[in-house]
């Protein structure tokens with residue numbers, strides 16, 4: 001089968017791999033249809049640590065004997081370690097992440113446990129590539145909502161930094177949440193128009209305001225974004241680190257400053273569970289037209305290496321690799 005393999009830093013090659021074979025009782029070999037290209041793929045490609053791995057974790061596939069489409073939960077946890085027993089399966093001591101440290105979806109076929117596949121019935125099956133990123137955002141929002149009571153006000157100003165897919169989903173889910181009664185603001189370093197902002201009650205700020213936001217959600221994953229978050233957040237406020245920080249980026253604030261300004265730092269290490277996957281599917285089913293607006297370019301597997309090395313989705317959208325024949 002054709003697959004895109006990470007060979008080294010900034011080197012991804014299309015190669016011929018043997019078709020996967022199911023070896024465990026619960027495993028199935030699925031035909032990959034669509035895969036979303038995530039910023040994490042770009043980071044993994046740039047770093048080049050995972051040599052010999054097929055990336056791609058936002059996967060929609062079909063099964064040979066079954067009708068319909070399935071979204072993949074790419075995190076395979078052991079189910080028995082202390083973290084799994086507490087339900088934080090993303091911290092499983094035996095965690096296998098398909099498309100990160102094991103072969104993922106940038107291939108014609110993928111071997112997965114049947115229990116990791118979630119059937120969905122959207123009018124547009126391409127929307128299935130958003131299930132995994134929305135699932136991660138569902139977890140992020142749960143953590144944010146449960147931490148809101150630490151803020152001094154019940155209607156906080158919330159600044160989202162970064163209008164890419166993470167910032168989009170966090171803003172949308174927060175705006176949708178009945179437990180959230182604040183005001184949303186967005187800062188993105190680009191001035192490109194972001195179509196989704198017209199459908200979410202969010203005000204775009206060219207420059208973030210100092211001492212304005214009670215909560216800043218950093219979604220850009222950039223060093224500058226995190227520094228901005230720490231600089232502008234109000235005293236007794238909170239910063240949620242949602243975008244994956246660069247591996248060598250220290251927290252850009254002195255411990256003394258953090259203490260004196262009484263800033264809470266919250267993180268959400270993206271993770272998908274049965275519950276968050278099902279919620280993600282429900283969100284898309286309820287509002288397909290909004291999510292369709294987040295689908296960007298469609299490319300072939302052959303075009304993927306170029307996209308991973310020169311990251312550049314249409315602003316505020318997901319680029320999708322199409323593997324289905326014809």
Ligand SMILES: [Zn+2]
Pocket residue numbers: 038039040057058133
């Ligand atoms: Zn992703």
Ligand SMILES: [Zn+2]
Pocket residue numbers: 077078079080081082083084091092093094095
């Ligand atoms: Zn475990």
